[in-house]
Amino acid sequence: MIRVVINGKACTAEKGESLLSVARRKGIDIPAFCYEETLAPYGACRMCLVEVVKGAQEGITTACTLAAAEGLEVLTQTSEIVSLRRALIELYLAQAPRSEAIRALAQRYGIQKTRFARKVRPDDPLQNRCILCGLCVRICHDVMGAGAINYIGRGHFTEINTPFYEESAVCMGCGACARVCPTQAIAFEDIVQTRTMKSWSGTRVPLHACSKCGRHFAPAPFVNYARQKLAPDLQQTPLRLCPDCRSREIARKAVLLSTGAAVAD
Ligand code: SF4
Ligand code: FES
Incomplete structure (x- = not known):
């Protein structure tokens, strides 16, 4: 087992385990749409952005593709991360306006509407809910x-x-x-x-x-x-x-x- 730090909180992790998986185990909320345990991490939806403040690759990256390593330290709720997430949520609101999951996330982030053109098709077989995550x-x-x-x-x-x-x-x-x-x-x-x-x-x-x-x-x-x-x-x-x-x-x-x-x- 190794030790990583998320938002100042020390967490144990298995070497190579994804940071997103560690955070979920510890009850730390990071929104994520394209993560599925049975599949290799893919990094498609970009919702799980975090900031690495100490580690091999410092800067903003996706938690699902970030492997836990000894001494890794990340922040999940900086103002920059939240601002990027809000922009992504707006994009997804336009892409999948009928998705309750997206609407619920928008509500949590205080977003009432999107600045982007809404993509609504009356005959959409995916009910205007698909965000093209590829899962x-x-x-x-x-x-x-x-x-x-x-x-x-x-x-x-x-x-x-x-x-x-x-x-x-x-x-x-x-x-x-x-x-x-x-x-x-x-x-x-x-x-x-x-x-x-x-x-x-x-x-x-x-x-x-x-x-x-x-x-x-x-x-x-x-x-x-x-x-x-x-x-x-x-x-x-x-x-x-x-x-x-x-x-x-x-x-x-x-x-x-x-x-x-x-x-x-
Ligand atoms: S239908 Fe769209 S949102 Fe649902 S899993 Fe497939 S690509 Fe992702
Ligand atoms: S869950 Fe990490 S990029 Fe989609």
Whole structure:
């Protein structure tokens, strides 16, 4: 373990751990949109700016890409940092005017409106909430290995969607993109046997049925993908039941075990 100092407060950290991760562990608030623990730091949104006052690279940098090192000292709330953050928030208010996460942050920083032209599209599949942080693209490609979505267009017209705005043949409907999106821009819905990724060109994915109650509960391509990742003897058991039936099954087995009875799958 090593020692870093944030806002004058000594904190322990693992060598190489990101400064943002250390700050979060210590309850020190640094706003951040494009940081996700399962992905390598990317430094795209610039919200996590901090000032290094003692360390190898003194000056303003992003906390998510700053590795903790012995003796590192940073400040997170200087007037310059706050002023830069306020400008960024205004930009994001223009880019994603319907995002509640951005509006909430703006409110915390006392920002009522943006000086920049608002980018509102009535038919935006990302509900005018996308800040182009890239987390959805990266989790889909780097973690899920699907690569169903990507950046499209340039400059002011950049957006995220499937290639040629066509239904994706490789999307598993796992929803990892929606889980990591910091602005809740990604929409999907489950109706009976089908999941529709509304934000991704209406890509449709069949839902897997529970082998006990028959309810469709999880995207079938994702269930198949997860099965392949499990050890052969586990490939059937955990994924065949919906969460409700699985809980009942676990409870049933627990009761049988407590009575000393034999338990069958
Ligand atoms: S949809 Fe969400 S996760 Fe994807 S780029 Fe936009 S803000 Fe980031
Ligand atoms: S969280 Fe650090 S740049 Fe986005």
